[in-house]
Amino acid sequence: MKLEGEQKLLRIFVGEQDQWQGHPLHEAIINEAKALKMAGATVLRGMMGFGCKAHVHTAKMLELSYDLPIVIEIVDTEEKINQILPKLDEMVREGLVTMEKVQVILYRADSSRPRSKQAD
Secondary structure: OOOOEEEEEEEEEEEOOOEEOOEEHHHHHHHHHHHOOOOOEEEEEOOEEOOOOOOOEEOOHHHOOOOOEEEEEEEEOHHHHHHHHHHHHHHOOOOEEEEEEEEEOOOOOOOOOOOOOOOO
């Protein structure tokens, strides 16, 4: 897949404990993105944060939270991003979804390295 120039960045903010059909929500979103053959997605686990309820979630040792912030980032064409939005509307019961313009400078795979099934 060739991806360059102006594209879209979709950011989904959810909690680590959020679920979708018995699975972690962030995993379900990644699986949905993969099923749509999107360019790629990354899950980031936050150390601290709060949302619309203003409840602080933190990874501090003395106040260990079991619901740390999770951010899923997906960069792809606007057309591909628009394909996943209806599903996100259904899946994300509590959280934040944003979209912004990004300039893709480089997107490529090293064709000399063998592809692993995990990294696919």
